[in-house]
Amino acid sequence: MPPKALDYEQLNENVKKVQYAVRGELYLRASELQKEGKKIIFTNVGNPHALGQKPLTFPRQVVALCQAPFLLDDPNVGLIFPADAIAKAKHYLSLTSGGLGAYSDSRGLPGVRKEVAEFIERRDGYPSDPELIFLTDGASKGVMQILNTIIRGAGDGVLVPVPQYPLYSAAISLFGGSLVPYYLEETANWGLDVNNLRQSVAQARSKGITVRAMVIINPGNPTGQCLSEANLREILSFCFHENLVLLGDEVYQQNIYQDERPFISSRKVLLDMGPPISKEVQLVSFHTVSKGYWGECGQRGGYFEMTNIPPKSVEEIYKVASISLSPNVPAQIFMGLMVNPLKPGDISYEQYVRESKGILESLRRRARLMTDGFNSCRNVVCNFTEGAMYSFPQIRLPPRAIEAAKRAGKVPDVFYCLKLLEATGISTVPGSGFGQKEGLFHLRTTILPAEEDMPEIMASFKKFNDEFMEQYED
Ligand SMILES: Cc1ncc(COP(=O)(O)O)c(CN[C@@H]2CONC2=O)c1O
Numbered sequence: 524m525p526p527k528a529l530d531y532e533q534l535n536e537n538v539k540k541v542q543y544a545v546r547g548e549l550y551l552r553a554s555e556l557q558k559e560g561k562k563i564i565f566t567n568v569g570n571p572h573a574l575g576q577k578p579l580t581f582p583r584q585v586v587a588l589c590q591a592p593f594l595l596d597d598p599n600v601g602l603i604f605p606a607d608a609i610a611k612a613k614h615y616l617s618l619t620s621g622g623l624g625a626y627s628d629s630r631g632l633p634g635v636r637k638e639v640a641e642f643i644e645r646r647d648g649y650p651s652d653p654e655l656i657f658l659t660d661g662a663s664k665g666v667m668q669i670l671n672t673i674i675r676g677a678g679d680g681v682l683v684p685v686p687q688y689p690l691y692s693a694a695i696s697l698f699g700g701s702l703v704p705y706y707l708e709e710t711a712n713w714g715l716d717v718n719n720l721r722q723s724v725a726q727a728r729s730k731g732i733t734v735r736a737m738v739i740i741n742p743g744n745p746t747g748q749c750l751s752e753a754n755l756r757e758i759l760s761f762c763f764h765e766n767l768v769l770l771g772d773e774v775y776q777q778n779i780y781q782d783e784r785p786f787i788s789s790r791k792v793l794l795d796m797g798p799p800i801s802k803e804v805q806l807v808s809f810h811t812v813s814k815g816y817w818g819e820c821g822q823r824g825g826y827f828e829m830t831n832i833p834p835k836s837v838e839e840i841y842k843v844a845s846i847s848l849s850p851n852v853p854a855q856i857f858m859g860l861m862v863n864p865l866k867p868g869d870i871s872y873e874q875y876v877r878e879s880k881g882i883l884e885s886l887r888r889r890a891r892l893m894t895d896g897f898n899s900c901r902n903v904v905c906n907f908t909e910g911a912m913y914s915f916p917q918i919r920l921p922p923r924a925i926e927a928a929k930r931a932g933k934v935p936d937v938f939y940c941l942k943l944l945e946a947t948g949i950s951t952v953p954g955s956g957f958g959q960k961e962g963l964f965h966l967r968t969t970i971l972p973a974e975e976d977m978p979e980i981m982a983s984f985k986k987f988n989d990e991f992m993e994q995y996e997d
Contacts, residue, residue, distance in 0.1 A: 540696045543689050544956020549940050553950035563948045564980060566968040569744070569912045571818030574971040579817060579878050581608060581871045582860045586853055588612035589623055607870045615856045623856075626849035630841060631658025631826070635859040639826050642862035647791035655829040655837065658850045658858060661820075662774050662811040665827035667694045669807050672840055673736050673768060674700035680727045682720065682737035682767065686915065686957035686965070688744040703727040703734055706960060709917065712906050713748035715739075717757045724765055736768040737761075739789065742775040742910025745957050745967040747890075749784040749909045755792040763800045769793075771808040774825075775911040777815030780887040784909060790830055806830040812857045814912065816882040824854030824861075886912065889970040889977055896981030901992040908970055915954065918964050918988075924995035936964040942991060947983045 526533050550567050557563045565573060572578060584604050587594075589612050594600050600609060618634035619625055630636065636653040643651035659665035667690075670681065674695065680703040683691045687704075695702045705723040707713045724734050739758060741750040750758075762769045771789035779786050790808055794801050812824035829837060865872040890908035897905035897916040905916035920928075920935050928938030936953035943966075944950055954965025972980050 537697050537699050541693045542696070542956075543693045544952050545689060547952070547956060548937060549944060549950060549952060552941060553944055553948075556944065556948070561948055563944075563950050564972055564976075565950045566972055567950045567952045569814065569969050569971065570820050571912070571971050572820065574969070575973045576818050576882060576971070577878075578819065579875065581605075581865060581875050582817070582819070582857055584608035584871075585611045585615065585860060586856050589615055589856055590853065592616060592622060605870045607865065611860065615859060618859075619852060623852045625852070627658075627852050627855060629845040629847065629849060630656075631850050632852070632855050632859075635855045636826075638859045638863040639828070643788075643790070643828060647788055647794065649791070649794045651828065655832065657827055657829075657840070657844060658855050659825045659827060660823040660847075660850050660854065661813060662772070662809040662825035662827070663690055664823075664850075665807075665809050665825055666690055666770070666772065667697075668840065668843060669770060669827065670694045670700070670736075671698050672836075672843070674698040677701055678731065678733055680732040680734040681770075682723060682734060684715070684738065684740060684743070684746075686745050686954065686959055687738070688740055688772075689956060691738055692958070701727070701732050703732065704958060705737075707743070707746055707748070709746075709906065709960075709963075712909070713743055713746035715748075715750065715754055715758070717761055720758075720761055734765065734767060736770055738770045738772060740772040741789070742778060742786070744775065744911050745913045745915040745952075745954075745965075747906065747908035747911045747913055747915065749779060749781070749786065751784050752787050752792055755787065755789055756796060759789070759793050759796060759800055759804055762804050768805040768807065771806060773808055774811040774814045776810065777817075777883070778886065778912055779910045780890040781907070781909050786910070790828070793830065802831065804830075805832055807832070812854065812861050815861070816879045816886070817857070817861055818882075819854075819857050822854040822857050823851055824858040826858060885974050886970060889972075889974055890914070892974075892977045893968070893970050893981065896977075896984065899981075900985045900988045903988060912969050912971060913967050914970055915957075915965050915967050918954075918966060920964050921992065921995040921997065923997065924991070927995065936966060939964065939991070940966050943984070943987055946987045949980065949984060 553563045585608050618632045636656045639656045640651040640653040680701040681695050682703045682705050685704040685706050692702050703723050705719050727734050776786045808828045813820040865875045893914045894905050894907045897903050902919035903916050908914050925935045928935040934955045936955050940951050940953045951966045951968045
């Protein structure tokens, strides 16, 4: 028989090139061990509810009522749901064209996009146009759509931070573009040096690559750094002079664990800079309900906002969004609730603030616990998690460990993470899955394990690590 289209050999080469380490070799091995009955701590994915974080009560009450509007007709509904949840449910149902089961506009419900615009205006102090905001099935889908729109072929390059969240390398591979790495400086707290950018662009151009866009992830994944306003100004100036579209991935903007560098949006800095930059630089910013203190990853709610994008291009992006008909409608309601939260005086406000603050303060303590835990280990150094929800320690592997890894046919940090997993059940992602400087090795874990479990997890890690180093050190 002749080869068939879905035979492996016949597949789209771009599909076969794609890598996505967050659910790669370590995750698959951890799943096998779990099936064999081993207790696994899945810290490989930023998936808060999978690690015990409780959903915020109010959003779930509202969406439950929206999913089951017949409850609103029940005379006893007020005995189970607070009046403000009932009111919000009626508000969101009135925005839909037939409830949660009906498609929305392909850009999302206009009423929710308006709430997102109002959120952005309150956050940045500048007007925001709902027509330039598209709701998406998680930020991932928005990122992929914009990269697909930008990349015309292998000659098109996108500047991506290294270490990077592998959605970017995977999407660029899938769409047949070229990833142009710019290295973050670990010794400068994963700071971004514009000279590295210049070198990367010059190198790419020398290979005939047209660099078209630049990605920033702020706060960083896996590195956790928060960009300063000065850094953002440098980046925007760079994009202006090099004629690059800036993709501002800001999904962790609520996850800030220090006071020195609070979150400031790329859009605010862009508009603060004034013309010509504020009028010329094209910016797409991304956000999600998966992160922050919401952690509603499974709902698949996100948005992107476009700044300085010509109307004809916005129409093309709308046209492509239409192919998927509608972003999922329940998630749009979560997004609306996130950007238009309860206000002081609302019945459920106190509970909402108590739950939210509780989660954020605990994440801040866990960021500190994990960083200090790693830094107490032999041959391990770790920058503090300023934001996001990951820790990315550098593991200084002795030469004999690197040789052992090579004999086992494994990349050194994969070798180390596999040994860690087998010994402790802690499932991490090797740094090689995010990119790292030659000869350096890292692992990524989340700061999500329950706070009460953190000391035991870090002690288990330290025991493994120090014994590993003892075994392989000369
Ligand atoms: C920087 C960044 N951008 C976008 C996304 C996608 O989010 P959505 O859920 O909205 O699509 C993630 C998810 N972070 C992955 C998921 O868990 N661990 C990670 O590194 C992310 O870390």
